[in-house]
Amino acid sequence: MNKGILIWAEISRDDYVNPVVFELAGRAAELSGALDESPVMALVMLKPEMIDKYKEAFSINGFDKVYYLENSEFGEYKTDIFSKIAVEAVKDINPEIFLIGATNQGRDIAPRISSALNTGLTADCTALDINENKKLAATRPTFGGQLMATILSKTFPQMATVRPGTFKAPKTDKRKETEFIKLDIDTGDIKSKIEILDFKKKICSELNDIDSSDIIVAGGRGMQTKEGFELLKKLADKLGGAVGASRVAVEMGLASQDCQVGQTGKTVSPKLYIACGISGALQHTIGMEQSHKIIAINTDPDAPIFQIADYGYVGDAFEVIPQLIEKL
Amino acid sequence: MKIVLCIKQVPDTTDIKWTENNTICRDGLESVINPYDVYSVENALHLRNACKAAEITAFSMGPLQAENMLRKALALGIDNAVLLCDKKFAGSDTYATAKTIASGISKFVPDFDLIICGQFATDGDTAQTGPSIANFLDIPQVTFVREIIDCSNREIVVKRELSDGEETVKVTLPALICVLKNEKEPTRATINGIKSASKKSVVIKSAEDLGISSDLTGIKGSPTFVSKAFRAKKREKNCEFTDNIDKLAEAVEFNGDSENE
Numbered sequence: 001m002n003k004g005i006l007i008w009a010e011i012s013r014d015d016y017v018n019p020v021v022f023e024l025a026g027r028a029a030e031l032s033g034a035l036d037e038s039p040v041m042a043l044v045m046l047k048p049e050m051i052d053k054y055k056e057a058f059s060i061n062g063f064d065k066v067y068y069l070e071n072s073e074f075g076e077y078k079t080d081i082f083s084k085i086a087v088e089a090v091k092d093i094n095p096e097i098f099l100i101g102a103t104n105q106g107r108d109i110a111p112r113i114s115s116a117l118n119t120g121l122t123a124d125c126t127a128l129d130i131n132e133n134k135k136l137a138a139t140r141p142t143f144g145g146q147l148m149a150t151i152l153s154k155t156f157p158q159m160a161t162v163r164p165g166t167f168k169a170p171k172t173d174k175r176k177e178t179e180f181i182k183l184d185i186d187t188g189d190i191k192s193k194i195e196i197l198d199f200k201k202k203i204c205s206e207l208n209d210i211d212s213s214d215i216i217v218a219g220g221r222g223m224q225t226k227e228g229f230e231l232l233k234k235l236a237d238k239l240g241g242a243v244g245a246s247r248v249a250v251e252m253g254l255a256s257q258d259c260q261v262g263q264t265g266k267t268v269s270p271k272l273y274i275a276c277g278i279s280g281a282l283q284h285t286i287g288m289e290q291s292h293k294i295i296a297i298n299t300d301p302d303a304p305i306f307q308i309a310d311y312g313y314v315g316d317a318f319e320v321i322p323q324l325i326e327k328l
Numbered sequence: 329m330k331i332v333l334c335i336k337q338v339p340d341t342t343d344i345k346w347t348e349n350n351t352i353c354r355d356g357l358e359s360v361i362n363p364y365d366v367y368s369v370e371n372a373l374h375l376r377n378a379c380k381a382a383e384i385t386a387f388s389m390g391p392l393q394a395e396n397m398l399r400k401a402l403a404l405g406i407d408n409a410v411l412l413c414d415k416k417f418a419g420s421d422t423y424a425t426a427k428t429i430a431s432g433i434s435k436f437v438p439d440f441d442l443i444i445c446g447q448f449a450t451d452g453d454t455a456q457t458g459p460s461i462a463n464f465l466d467i468p469q470v471t472f473v474r475e476i477i478d479c480s481n482r483e484i485v486v487k488r489e490l491s492d493g494e495e496t497v498k499v500t501l502p503a504l505i506c507v508l509k510n511e512k513e514p515t516r517a518t519i520n521g522i523k524s525a526s527k528k529s530v531v532i533k534s535a536e537d538l539g540i541s542s543d544l545t546g547i548k549g550s551p552t553f554v555s556k557a558f559r560a561k562k563r564e565k566n567c568e569f570t571d572n573i574d575k576l577a578e579a580v581e582f583n584g585d586s587e588n589e
Contacts (some may be wrong), residue, residue, distance in 0.1 A: 014494060079459075080468045104490045108471045113458035115423055115463040120551030122421075123454035131555075141451055141560060144341040148560050155551040193468040193503070197485065198496035239580070244570070249510050257472075258491050264448060274580065282560065295579055296567070311579040312567040327577035 002156045006095035009044035020101030022061040022169035029062050037066035045074045046143045062170040073189050075080035078192040083112040088185045095157045102161035110161045122160040136235040137201040145263045145286035214240030214271045221248045222277020231321050262287035276317040279306025286304035331372050332443045333386040335365040338451040348490035357405040364446025385475045395530045402525035405516040409530045416535040426460030428545045431538045443504040471506040527566040
């Protein structure tokens with residue numbers, strides 16, 4: 001009998017738990033009510049003797065059980081090793097639902113695990129519910145964000161990846177007496193066919209955290225050049241905010257992928273979102289329309305971005321932004 | 329070196345029309361090669377130039393119309409094209425699609441060295457089929473590949489994008505990579521390319537040709553199903569336009585609590 005909601009606990013290179021793990025814990029705790037108080041569980045793969053560092057965070061965020069695996073090879077994420085071992089662990093735990101954050105790592109490992117378990121997987125969900133048959137109803141945008149589809153799985157565990165920023169972490173007053181269970185899985189000879197030769201940390205993600213920033217200044221195709229984005233950065237600096245980008249701008253190489261807001265990027269809801277030279281295709285707006293206040297600057301008065309904006313300025317961002325910086 | 333491409337035909341999602349019932353109007357919907365797959369083709373052609381003796385086979389699964397897309401790939405210089413086409417494949421989710429394509433690859437190009445997929449398809453945006461194919465063929469995968477740095481008969485070195493930075497990874501072949509777009513200008517078909525493509529043909533294979541049981545493909549072989557589909561809600565607001573920088577600055581600065589809630 002499959003039981004419980006299992007969450008993949010992604011550990012970053014700098015040894016912290018990815019925030020999406022706690023967001024999923026928040027939603028899982030709500031869903032568990034509809035599943036006869038099903039336990040909320042985590043699966044985490046760690047370097048030896050690291051679990052103590054994370055115990056408090058798992059308890060505060062309401063996990064009932066944390067299954068962990070230790071190996072000196074687990075410091076660096078490698079798809080082949082991680083997925084092979086995770087598959088065995090999930091078979092042992094036998095959960096009813098298995099949720100994974102739709103980060104790049106999550107989207108890399110989830111389909112590998114689900115297909116090895118011969119079960120279904122719904123990608124990059126923006127809503128999770130339990131239906132009248134107590135099944136996971138996972139809703140996701142498709143067709144560039146224009147169509148929403150609710151997907152069910154005939155098999156177990158019912159798996160979904162969930163877009164970061166979709167749910168809120170649980171309130172910290174619900175501290176749980178979490179049970180930590182070390183799994184012993186015969187890892188055999190775990191030699192990876194993948195070798196990481198080099199890693200360059202993006203400066204963007206350190207200084208420019210669009211996930212947690214209250215103010216985002218975002219640019220699209222209309223910003224045209226890297227200089228255009230430097231202008232956005234100046235405005236963001238002045239406001240104490242971060243720089244975001246549309247998919248087109250990222251594809252044009254004007255901004256890095258972790259700045260990308262929208263369907264294949266991040267979902268954000270800052271207090272203030274300033275959209276500069278962004279036309280407002282659904283692909284983008286799906287990731288930012290929940291912002292408290294939206295200001296749009298665009299040369300085209302008919303640009304769809306104005307339909308979701310609170311304030312609009314029809315004009316060239318290259319001219320407007322320097323003037324704006326001066327006034328602030 | 330044998331390279332396999334997995335490419336997909338998708339509806340042009342920039343131009344979607346809706347029926348009265350808020351379903352997508354598929355009549356007259358233009359089909360295009362998935363924009364990410366353009367870069368799979370590009371990367372494969374680039375690799376062949378780099379290491380000469382490469383043979384490239386493109387696979388697609390879909391209706392007969394997808395033959396046109398594969399023809400275009402042949403005109404760009406792809407050597408062989410296989411279309412997996414059968415009513416039994418219809419309604420496949422990512423699991424069943426991957427299973428079908430993997431069985432096609434192991435049947436027709438069993439000695440492949442490298443499989444290249446686009447990272448996403450613009451219709452479903454799942455990014456699941458590539459890694460699932462790699463699983464079924466029991467080979468390593470590298471996703472979110474921005475650039476191929478180096479390739480030999482035994483291994484490939486690529487740059488991949490992660491949320492916190494950029495990783496340079498070496499992977500032993502055979503392997504599968506999923507590629508993002510990059511700055512390279514896509515190749516255009518030449519007259520010679522089109523001429524030589526007209527001598528080649530797209531090979532069409534059915535479920536029977538693959539030897540795949542109808543329980544493992546299509547709706548029957550899919551562990552997931554769509555229980556409902558509906559049009560995304562758009563939050564419309566009354567935009568207050570201004571042409572005054574002072575007013576704009578005011579709007580930026582006033583981050584008070586409730587004025588816009």
